[in-house]
Amino acid sequence: MQTSGGSVEILDLRHFAAPVLRPVLEAEGELWEQRLHWDYHASSRLLMQYIDNHMLPGYAALASGRVTGYVFCVYEETKAVIGDVFALPCTPDGAGGASGSANSTEETLLRHLFELLLNSPHVERIESQLLLHPSGAYAGIFREAGFHIFRRLFLVQTLQGQWSPPQPDLPANLEFRHWREADLAPAARLICEAYRDHPDSLINDQYRSVHGSMRFLNNIVHYAGCGSFSAQSSYVIVERASRELAALVLGSRVSGQSGHLTQVCVHPAFRRRGLARLLLAQAAFSFMRMGAAEVSLTVTEANSEAIGLYKDEGYQCAHSFDAAVWERGTTA
Numbered sequence: 001m002q003t004s005g006g007s008v009e010i011l012d013l014r015h016f017a018a019p020v021l022r023p024v025l026e027a028e029g030e031l032w033e034q035r036l037h038w039d040y041h042a043s044s045r046l047l048m049q050y051i052d053n054h055m056l057p058g059y060a061a062l063a064s065g066r067v068t069g070y071v072f073c074v075y076e077e078t079k080a081v082i083g084d085v086f087a088l089p090c091t092p093d094g095a096g097g098a099s100g101s102a103n104s105t106e107e108t109l110l111r112h113l114f115e116l117l118l119n120s121p122h123v124e125r126i127e128s129q130l131l132l133h134p135s136g137a138y139a140g141i142f143r144e145a146g147f148h149i150f151r152r153l154f155l156v157q158t159l160q161g162q163w164s165p166p167q168p169d170l171p172a173n174l175e176f177r178h179w180r181e182a183d184l185a186p187a188a189r190l191i192c193e194a195y196r197d198h199p200d201s202l203i204n205d206q207y208r209s210v211h212g213s214m215r216f217l218n219n220i221v222h223y224a225g226c227g228s229f230s231a232q233s234s235y236v237i238v239e240r241a242s243r244e245l246a247a248l249v250l251g252s253r254v255s256g257q258s259g260h261l262t263q264v265c266v267h268p269a270f271r272r273r274g275l276a277r278l279l280l281a282q283a284a285f286s287f288m289r290m291g292a293a294e295v296s297l298t299v300t301e302a303n304s305e306a307i308g309l310y311k312d313e314g315y316q317c318a319h320s321f322d323a324a325v326w327e328r329g330t331t332a
């Protein structure tokens with residue numbers, strides 16, 4: 001498939017080998033570092049492997065014969081997840097795309113992907129969280145295509161050296177300990193309970209079932225779905241009688257200087273007893289001990305209870321971005 005958007009050509013991403021995308025991925029990596037303090041190298045290596053296997057559905061933008069941008073998605077059964085879109089800013093020699101800014105190339109790439117996915121009868125649902133791009137940047141074209149938009153915040157807590165380790169002071173029926181591999185299945189059950197009728201289960205439908213939550217956890221813990229999983233900064237609180245999890249926090253390393261919390265949740269039966277506060281403090285302390293200068297997390301703007309907790313713990317908003325969801329048969 002080859003169409004044009006201004007003088008930028010849009011071609012199927014599967015026609016390309018990874019080396020021609022390298023300058024684009026390098027520029028994107030710089031932006032991840034600058035905006036979010038994330039080290040993008042591992043993600044870009046993984047992406048290049050998929051591109052080289054010619055397996056990744058998506059599009060590349062070409063200007064003056066050079067690749068200047070890309071967009072891709074992954075399929076999970078009848079769902080498509082738009083993984084990323086990025087285009088080089090315009091350079092003096094015009095290599096960044098004669099149609100102008102990176103924004104217009106990214107918009108053109110997204111429109112092509114929407115057209116592909118909306119016309120693929122097997123795709124029932126599309127999700128997207130373009131973490132790198134500021135909230136509002138593509139909200140208009142997502143809405144035009146029938147997506148619902150949910151604003152999300154990227155919060156950061158600075159870690160300072162004077163902390164002492166939090167002292168878990170829990171009732172006798174609860175046990176506080178590090179994450180273990182065997183916690184995967186109980187954690188999936190906890191996530192499913194914690195996010196029942198929650199705004200985040202509108203954004204990520206994996207939270208709505210134990211099977212989906214298991215998939216989410218596998219991606220985080222085993223496939224570096226969000227940085228590299230750090231068992232040392234991941235904790236659970238177990239109810240001794242049932243051996244089920246009452247609460248958990250999962251941490252990943254996203255760069256030498258930054259830890260990231262990929263999940264914080266407490267079972268509804270154990271809320272407002274300070275469990276989340278304890279888990280946050282413990283994870284932050286462990287990241288600090290490993291030499292991180294900050295810890296970040298993302299939260300949906302509508303989740304005011306959690307935002308209250310994070311602000312109270314010293315988190316500040318450093319960036320906002322949009323989550324977008326489209327479902328066949330519904331209109332935004």
Ligand SMILES: CC(C)(COP(=O)(O)OP(=O)(O)OC[C@H]1O[C@@H](n2cnc3c(N)ncnc32)[C@H](O)[C@@H]1OP(=O)(O)O)[C@@H](O)C(=O)NCCC(=O)NCCS
Nearest residue numbers: 194264265266271272273274275276277299305306308309
């Ligand atoms: C958000 C969540 C993790 C809080 O867990 P928790 O163990 O109940 O929180 P804590 O008891 O440590 O509460 C700490 C503070 O958070 C705020 N808070 C927590 N729940 C609140 C609520 N329902 N209403 C208002 N404020 C709330 C309060 O400031 C509270 O302090 P206080 O009890 O001294 O007033 C829990 O409600 C949860 O699992 N929600 C669903 C999953 C989720 O939203 N996770 C976060 C995704 S980013």
